Amino acid sequence: MKRMSVGFPRMHKERGERRDFLPTFVRRISELGVPVILEQGYGSGMDISARSYTGTTKNARFGSHEEAYSQDLVIVLRYPNDDELPLLRSGSCLMSMIHFPTRPGRIKQLKEFNLEAVSLDSVKDDTGRRLVENLRAVGWNGVETAFMVLGKTFPGLENRNRRPVHVTILGSGGVGAHAMQAAIRYGDTKLWERMVRQAVPGVRVTVVDYDVTCIEHEMLGILEETDVLVDATQRPDPTKVVIPNDWIAHLPEHAVILDLSVDPYDCTENSPTIKAIEGIPHGDLDQYIYYPEDKAYDLLPGCVSTRHRRATVSCYSWPGIHPEDCMGIYGKQVFPLVRVLMEAGGPTNIDPRGTFFHRALSRAMLSHWPTAQGESV
């Protein structure tokens, strides 16, 4: 059986995107006895030396961007840019966060290039639990940043005579649950412990879902008392706003808005897609903090009202704020998948009725997607 080769291209996204898989992960893969090609500069965004990747193994070496993309299995966390996809060899396999359910265009594109793919966000166990995810980091990193900004807009944060901080979370799904846990602890357990030692009143978290967010007078009452407003919604219809821009006027001046859903704006359609909280900027790893006077507000599409503003934190890739922690977690989650792929001799031998990881992988494979999900794409 031919040994599969593995390529690790770098992600050429915004400057602040510094994540690459860590040397431990790459070493474990190379120890499976497969050739590993890393793109030149891999890990440099996190100040990891080239030697850390290749020093302890003969199987790993550095190569060009094109060479990394031309291996049997290509592992890259975020989906490649349009000009990178043609670099993959026909019949090879891409392992990445592809988001099949919401990106049908990608499915079409991958099929056109005759590629197999494993969408990491679709790898699930028999109970439907995602095996590759970092929702905790989404919640915690976002809340940590929001409290950092609140410390600036609300100077009395560490005053032991203040009332509890009021955090309101929109949405009670997976991200909302992590945000709730984080918010109780200011997004930073050390800060939380310090506050407790200093006898500073803690944080009260109010969680509301769609059956309350739709009641204007209730929501306005809640917003008037809110210090941090968190969007952790998962809307079935992204054209429907949860907090219209006018409602933002009811938040205290010092309030901070935290965007964890990071839905995009799209005014090109007849029914424009708007963020759940209307009129806040869409951040990324280069910039994720926006004060009301930021120019980013003026660059939002015309269909969006930005009249009422509060300090906002928004980032398309919240886990990337702490890149090493993030990639440590992803590495642990992805390794067993790669090992099973290697042991099986490639994706064609993955058995949907096989062992735990065979089943989990097959649910995330492009070739099994329509049947696995009971829908056509």
Place this chain on the structure above:
Amino acid sequence: MNALQSVGLPRMMKEQGERRVFLPDFVHFLTALGVEVFLEEGYWSDGGFTIEEYQRDNPHVHRCSREEAFDRELVLILRAPERHEFNLLGRGSCLVTMLHYNTRPWRVQRLKDLGMRAVSLDSITDDNNLRLVENMRAVAWNGIDAAFTELERSHPHLFERYSCPIRVIVLGTGIVGKYAVEAATKMGSLNRNEGYMEKGGTGSVAVAAGRSVTSRTSIMRTLLESADILVDATRRRNPSIPVVPNSWIAWLPPHAVVADLAVDPYLPNDRPPVVRGVEGIPQGNLDKYVFLPEDPDWERDIPDGVPTQNRRTVVSCYSWPGVHPQQCMEHYSRQLKPFMELLIEKGYDALSPEGGYIERALYRATLRAWLSR
């Protein structure tokens, strides 16, 4: 060739309301792995099934006595057997059950004395210490559902169109607390929530409070005075101190319901004595999990010296997932399958901490791993 050839499924013999059994599909899954399965007489009827549903077209499913079910290479039972039942285990049997090694040291000692093999389902964890066989979601959802059912029964006007949203205060923000918040915002039941939304109801709001809030009397008073449902989902560092002293219960509106998801025991003889998170409430089980303020169990089950003068309706159950037994066992079956596959194939003694993901997780749950910590 499998290392293990036979699996025994004894009955749980707990309270009458305990109706959980491994389902026919799961038993067929086991026999498809190449083992013979032995069901204790009456096992099927505990779950409302017939023996035919287990044996249909399957010659590898057998009925047997209780002793025979325990005398198998692998004995699978969800809740741990009682102290005296450990003697029934065959020499060399591997007991797979919820053993809770850390809080039940006598079980560990007993198994060790008997030289048994054991896997504790609650100790099967991944490399990040995340439990892989658990049903915390059902703890929260079933408990919150019961609380809303009681509130709906006693005070239906609170759910009407022009009333305020139902206010749920959740104490504790661990895993159960997280699920409790999710369940509270959906009124404990998606059907109930949808039903009230269609009628123009005003939904429910969950307020979560952690340790730094629950320790402050004045803040807690404000929260409790506005609560329709109070949820205890705490994990206390010091179980001898309640989170909500009985006197605070007086601050709750008379209609309020207390949902006990923590289900800590009263242990008056421990030093210091262990008390419940919400002081002066009874502990329920699957036979009875709703307690009205005038319920005689208040006097019967709560140790002397624990103040109980302030009372509200309480929902409390030692086994919340068991309220919906079939859903619960479907859930556990899905989680258990990969571990049963491996355990049957390799056997207990061959499990290694250096194995694959599933094997490492299973190894961590063995009595051997626990004793070598």
